[in-house]
Amino acid sequence: MHHPVFLAAGLALTWGLSAPLFAAEQLDSSQSASLVEQGQYIAKAADCLACHVGPDGTPYAGGKPTATPMGDIIAPNISSSKKYGIGDYSVKDLTRVLRDGKTPSGRHLYPAMPYPAYRGMTDEDIKSLHAYLKTTAAVEQKPSAKTDLKFPFSMRWLMIGWNAKNLDNYQAPQGLDDQAARGQYLVDHLGHCGTCHTPRNSMMGSDYDQYLGGAQLGNWFAPNITSDQKSGIGAWSEQQLADYFKTGQMGYAAQAAGPMAEAVHYSLQYLNEEDRLAIAAYLKSVPAIADDAQQQPVLDTRINETLLHREPKVTQVTRYEERELAQQGLKQEDISDPDSANGLYAQYCASCHGDEGYGQTTSFYASLVGNTTVRSANPRNLVAVILKGVEFRGATPKPLMPGFEDKLNHQQIATLANYVRTEFGAYSNSEISTDDVAYIASGKQKVSALIRYAPLLAWLGIILVAVIIIAGVWYWRRRRPVRVNPTVSQTNLDQPPHNRSDL
Ligand code: HEC
Ligand code: HEC
Ligand code: HEC
Structure with missing residues (x-):
């Protein structure tokens, strides 16, 4: 029966039938592979991991708190686990979470999950993001931390009223060219930059009258990034902005610290250069908001230029402990008065930033001269940097700056901050008080009477x-x-x- 001719004919027939099927399947899987890849890019651009990472760094495990004046809100597990994560989500379910802040079970989310920004995401981006999130490693447990808000904020249905008041206030700017329009999409929707950089209204929604005008964020301050020349990023070139998003550093004038370091670490460094430049182009078009307190420009481009051409200079290393001083051939007496501003700087800062504040820029020890954090009229980030240090984990290994909150008291930090501003920040006078430092260290935030008296x-x-x-x-x-x-x-x-x- 098994005549070779029959066999050959049978094979040919099967092949003939299956070939198109096989080809279609192949096309399908390569299509879905590119969809997943696209989705991964969206997840990066939307910075999902920054909040949904586990305490030990496990991707999408959840458990990280977002601090708000109402209490801590914990990001849940959004890995592909069907039981503990979002493995069961359909594209429609994800769309509802991202656009309306509502889970498949009908639970209202707090806007700590930035759905008011994600609301503008395109169907296409949500679809690819969904395909990607299905491929993440399943984490089979709940985060141990739990959201615990004070009454009445614990009542999630209140968000119905909040959404009605706040969700549709945003109006997209008109008349942008293609590049700026792409930048606007990245800034307002995927990158949700305004979540940090736009101040809040009395209901903790975005105050669009102050769009990207700068806002407090716990210990930190997300600066004014409107096109204003003095207070904003008007003096930055588009390439300088793009470099900052890629490396967390701009020339010798700015380093990303605190929450911005996280945005660069989890998100902006992974964007392609075209998208980083699009963000830059858009920011340069954002209507300027001037901060009257900012008398000198935050960025002095001339200083940056001078520094770029400055020879590296290794400065005398001075530290507090006798043992360490001895290693450098110094004695305690070499520091005139250890409690004076000068003395504190010599002991705690000069080893890395140099006596003259120029740092060692070739090896990433930041220059304090010309630094935007030092020149800013708002002292919050300068104090926060001294308290918390700079913990940037970007693509290129860089030295980190230790925090001094356990080593220096508030009085010493105030003295140092004033010294740094007047010596290196071009201030003729600086009056940061011990109370200011205590307030910044507390991370407390001024909130509207509505929020303050809501429980009452x-x-x-x-x-x-x-x-x-x-x-x-x-x-x-x-x-x-x-x-x-x-x-x-x-x-x-x-x-x-x-x-x-x-x-
Ligand atoms: C700024 C922090 C932050 C970012 C960025 C963020 N989330 Fe969330 N997300 C949260 C918090 C906090 C919650 C819980 C809110 C609550 O309990 O009301 C949450 C809730 C969720 C939920 C609801 C899960 C459930 O069933 O309870 C999903 C799904 C989700 N996020 C997906 C995402 C995706 C996808 C991204 C990126 C596009 C993202 N999140 C970006 C903070 C964030
Ligand atoms: C999680 C909060 C957060 C998000 C999200 C965020 N930023 Fe920031 N940003 C900050 C903080 C805080 C600083 C100050 C950092 C410092 O002083 O080192 C900052 C600094 C900056 C600076 C430098 C300003 C200066 O004068 O030094 C630029 C530019 C900037 N952000 C742009 C953006 C853009 C564009 C996005 C969105 C793609 C974004 N940020 C998203 C918190 C955030
Ligand atoms: C062990 C080295 C080291 C010491 C000591 C140190 N710093 Fe730094 N500092 C750094 C590094 C490194 C950076 C830049 C980090 C980066 O590029 O991500 C930095 C950055 C800064 C910045 C800029 C942050 C920004 O957002 O742009 C300021 C301001 C600063 N340091 C002030 C101080 C002061 C004041 C002291 C003394 C209390 C001090 N530093 C002590 C290493 C140090």
């Missing part, structure tokens, strides 16, 4: 409703004519004595 208002509301109900019942009982009905007299006995007076 909520309780007053509850008491008011209770009083109305009690008064209503009392009134209704008084008005009701009391009739004696022999068949229900048994029930009448259950009533309060004053209603049984006729018995």
Whole structure:
């Protein structure tokens, strides 16, 4: 029976039938591979990992708190686990989370998950993001931390009102060219830059009148990044901005620290150069907002230029401990007065930033002269840097700056910050007080009366409703004519004595 001719014909037939199928399948998988790759890029551009990373660095495990004046909000596990993550999500489910802040079970999310920004994401980007999120390693456990907000913020349904008031206030700018339009999409929707850089209104929504005008963020301050020449990024070139997004550093004038270091680490360094330049082009078009307190330009481009051509200079190393000083051939007496501003700087800062504040720029020890954080009229980031250090983990290994919150007291930090500003920041006078440092260290934030008194208002509301109900019942009982009905007299006995007076 198995005649070679039949066999050959059979093979040819099977091949003929299956070849197109096979080709289609191949096309399909290469298509889905590119969809996943596209989705991975979207996940980076949207910075999902910055918040959803696990405490030990496990991707998408969740557990990281976002601090808000109402309490800490914990990012959940969004790995592909079907039980603990979002493995069961359809594209529609993800779309609803990203655009409306609502989970498949109908739970309202807090805007700590930046859905007000993601709301503008295209269908195409959400679809590829969904394809990518399906491929992440499943993490089979819940984060151990739990969101715990104070009453009344613990009532998620309140977000219905918040959404109605805040979700559709955003108006996309008109008349942008293609490059700036791409930049606007990246800034406003994927990169959600305004979540940090735009101040909040009384309901903690974005105050679009101050769009990208700078806002407090815990210990840090996300600076003004509008096109203003003095207070914003107007003096930066587009290439300088793109470099900052790629390396967390711009010439010798700016280093990304704190939350911005995270944005560069998890997101911006992975964008392609075209997209980084698009963001830069868009930022340069954002209407300027001037901060009157900022008398000198935050960025002095001339200083940057001078520094670029400066020879590296290794400076005398001075440290606090005798042992360490001895190693450098120095004695404690060499530091004139260890408690003076000068003395504090020599002990704690000069080893890396140099006596003259120029740092060792060829080896990434930042120059304090010309640094935007030092020149800014808002002292918050300077104090935050001294407290917390600079913990940037970018693509190129760089030296880090240690935080000094356990080594120096608030008084010493205030002294140092004032010294750094007047010596290297071109300030003729600086008056950061010990109280200022304590306030910055606390991370506390001024909030509107609405948020501050919400618990009180909520309780007053509850008491008011209770009083109305009690008064209503009392009134209704008084008005009701009391009739004696022999068949229900048994029930009448259950009533309060004053209603049984006729018995
Ligand atoms: C700024 C921090 C932050 C970023 C960035 C962020 N998230 Fe979230 N996300 C959160 C927080 C916080 C919650 C929980 C909010 C709550 O409990 O109301 C959350 C909730 C979620 C949920 C709901 C899960 C569930 O079923 O409960 C999903 C899905 C999600 N995020 C996906 C994403 C994706 C995808 C991205 C990137 C496009 C992203 N998140 C970016 C902070 C963030
Ligand atoms: C999680 C909060 C956060 C997000 C998101 C964020 N930033 Fe920032 N940004 C900051 C903080 C805080 C600083 C100050 C860092 C410092 O002083 O080192 C900063 C600094 C900057 C600076 C330098 C300003 C200067 O004067 O030195 C630029 C430019 C900038 N951000 C642009 C952006 C853009 C564009 C995006 C969106 C793609 C973005 N940021 C997203 C918090 C954030
Ligand atoms: C062990 C070395 C070291 C010491 C000591 C040190 N720094 Fe730094 N500092 C650095 C490095 C490195 C950077 C730049 C980090 C980067 O490029 O990511 C930096 C950055 C800075 C910045 C710029 C941050 C920004 O957002 O642009 C300031 C301001 C600063 N240091 C101030 C100080 C002061 C004040 C002291 C003394 C209390 C001090 N540093 C001590 C290493 C040090």
